[in-house]
Every structure is written in C-alpha cells, then in structure tokens.
Amino acid sequence: MTATTSEPGLRPVQKSRYKRRSKGRGNFEMWSWVFMRGSGVLLLFLVFGHLFVNLMLGQGIHAIDFAFVAGKWSNPFWQVWDMLMLWLAELHGFNGVRTIINDYTEKDSTRWVLKTLLVVSALVVLVLGTLVIFTFDPCVDPGSTLSQCK
Amino acid sequence: MTATVEENTEAKPGAVPTFEVTLRIERYNPEVDDAPHFEDYRVTVHGTDRVLDALHQIKWDQDGSLSFRRSCAHGVCGSDAMRINGKNRLACKTLVKDVNPGKPITVEPIKGLPVEKDLIVDMEPFFQAYRDVMPFLVTTGNEPTRERLQSQEDRERFDDTTKCILCAACTTSCPVFWNDGQYFGPQAIVGAHRFIFDSRDDGAAQRLEILNDKEGVWRCRTTFNCTDACPRGIQVTKAIQEVKRALLTNKF
Known part of the structure; x- marks a missing residue:
C-alpha cells in the first residue's frame, strides 16, 4: 500500500539529521525481532488455550466467578500458564510500542519521555501481575465459604 | 484509465490523439519562498507523451524557472524519480494517459530528502x-x-x-x-x-x-x-x- 500523505511543511530539513548516530554493535534489534516472532506464536497457543478452557469447557462462561479463578490459581500448572501469558503478552506489547515510538517520534526528548512512561507502565503490570498470581490467597476472608478454604 | 481524447482525431488516420491536461507541480525556490507551494500548468500532450514530456513543455514554453533532474530520459539513469499523483515513479517511464489525466496530475519532489529547488532534492x-x-x-x-x-x-x-x-x-x-x-x-x-x-x-x-x-x-x-x-x-x-x-x- 502506498501512503499518499504530503507534508510540505516538514521541508526543508537540516542535513545533520541524516548522520547516523547509532554505533551499531550488539544484536539487540535482531533479538527483539526474533522475540516478536517467537512470543507471537507461543501467545497464539496460550491465549486460545486460555479462552477455550475458560469459555468453552464445562459450563463455559457461566462458570466464571471468584471461586473459578481461585480454583485455577491453586493449581501450579495454571499459575505457570498465566504467568507465561502475562510476561510474553506484556513484553510483546512493550516491544511493539517501543518500535512504534522509534518510528513515529521525531525529537529525542519526546522519545525519551514516551519510553520512560512505557517502561514504568510495563514494570507496574509485570510486578503486580506476577505478585498476584503467586501470592493470591482465596481464603484471605475468614468467612469464606469456598471449598478450598475448609 | 483512458485519456479524454479530443474529437479532431479522425483528421489524419494514424495520427496520435492529443488532449489537454493540468499539471499541479510543487514549486519551491529557496531564495524567494518560505515554503513549497503548488502551481497549476495547462499543457496539450499527445497520447504517447510521458510526464517528463509535459514537464519539458512547461519548462521550454511556459516557465523556464521550473527545475527538475533528468538525464537519459529513458528510464536507465534514475535521475527523474518524483512523486506523481502521490506515488514515486520515474517521470520518463510514466505516460500521462496512465495517471488519470481527467484530473490535475500532482507532481512533487520525492519525500524525505531535503528539497533544494522545485523537484530537485539533495541526494x-x-x-x-x-x-x-x-x-x-x-x-x-x-x-x-x-x-x-x-x-x-x-x-x-x-x-x-x-x-x-x-x-x-x-x-x-x-x-x-x-x-x-x-x-x-x-x-x-x-x-x-x-x-x-x-x-x-x-x-x-x-x-x-x-x-x-x-x-x-x-x-x-x-x-x-x-x-x-x-x-x-x-x-x-x-x-x-x-x-x-x-x-x-x-x-x-
């Protein structure tokens, strides 16, 4: 597809902006490219597996309540599954947005601000999510009537 | 897209039909202009004419200040790449009749490189x-x-x-x-x-x-x-x- 936008206001530009600033050592961009492909394929399996188990098996969507989630997270298998999904999806999304920021921002300062926000938000989601998956206690309420708490 | 052919084609058998077309060219003269702007030129071209021929007609007969690069004019030297109707093409390989001549044809310099004058960019x-x-x-x-x-x-x-x-x-x-x-x-x-x-x-x-x-x-x-x-x-x-x-x- 050929884009047809025209922004004459952007021209003329200083020659200096074409001077490549990166000193290209290391394979970071290559690994990030490989990670996107790998995590994408894994996520297809994890996400559709998650959807199938939650929405199709048994009573389907009607089974989802606090007890259902509590039951799932008392099983190490689903803890690992959900953590993999959380980390892969968050890093996949993080890397995608990082690429978009690189592609669309023109000033280094904007780039820096947006990337800082991105890193902070990704850290919050990862730390909080991991914490919840592994420290989740369905019986924190003493009057709980869940089967796991008896 | 076919050309809007004029009626006088039956005059001579085998004659190439001609038609009128408007070229909307992005002009920029760094000594005078603050920013690039578009100007319209009306030319009569043959059905066999390329955008480069139309540009030549403008430069030679209407406005000698129009600047663009071209060398071989046959698609080999790569001098006359420009944005014609929003798409990068060689002016010497693009027939006017193929780029919707019913409407004004926009011609801009290729994008992303500093414009020096009109259609000439710093390569x-x-x-x-x-x-x-x-x-x-x-x-x-x-x-x-x-x-x-x-x-x-x-x-x-x-x-x-x-x-x-x-x-x-x-x-x-x-x-x-x-x-x-x-x-x-x-x-x-x-x-x-x-x-x-x-x-x-x-x-x-x-x-x-x-x-x-x-x-x-x-x-x-x-x-x-x-x-x-x-x-x-x-x-x-x-x-x-x-x-x-x-x-x-x-x-x-």
Missing part, C-alpha cells in the same frame, strides 16, 4: 547510505590471473538486485525513512544484497554486520512501499527479508 544522504554498505567487490587472497568465474545459478542468486539504478524511489517511499532519516533505507540494503549473495565476494560478513545496526534491516516493517515504487520491478522487500534471514542463519 547526498541517500548516496551516503549506499556508500556505507560498501557497494564494491571485496575479496581475499591472491588476485586470479583470469576472470573470476561464476556459475549461472550463482549469478541468478542476486540477479534481481543488480538492476538497481539508484533513483531513490524506494528509499523515499519508505515511511520509516521519512520519519528521521536514520534508517539505511531499502536501496542501501538492495545494494548490499547484490554483493552479500555474490559468490565471488568475500565481504558478506562485514556488510551483514553493518546492516545489523539499530538503523539497519531490523527497522523494516515490510510495508512493501519500496517494492511498489521500484521502477525496475526489483522485489525490494524480498531482498531485505533475505538479508534478515542471512543475519539469522549466521547467528544460529
């Missing part, structure tokens, strides 16, 4: 990226006393990328290049591809390392703008992906 950043990938034969060992022979299959391997004429239509159609001009651009990768996959060349590892840069092949988003734009029909995006694959197979 230096583009050529610098090409130089950076070392577009010359790199060999090791003793010079052979005769030609460096190559099988037909080995020659076939990089045949597509030998066709490049450095017109910059691909690089200046790339949205990643438009943004900050840091990306090497499709053309430099095509230029590197031509040697990386040449069996006579020994510099592939060096070139791959250069294109493994943050601004190298990994910035390609496979939008296929470059393949669409190439007036030589080079599968540019495919060449870029082949370089990516070569980098990966080298590392694993």
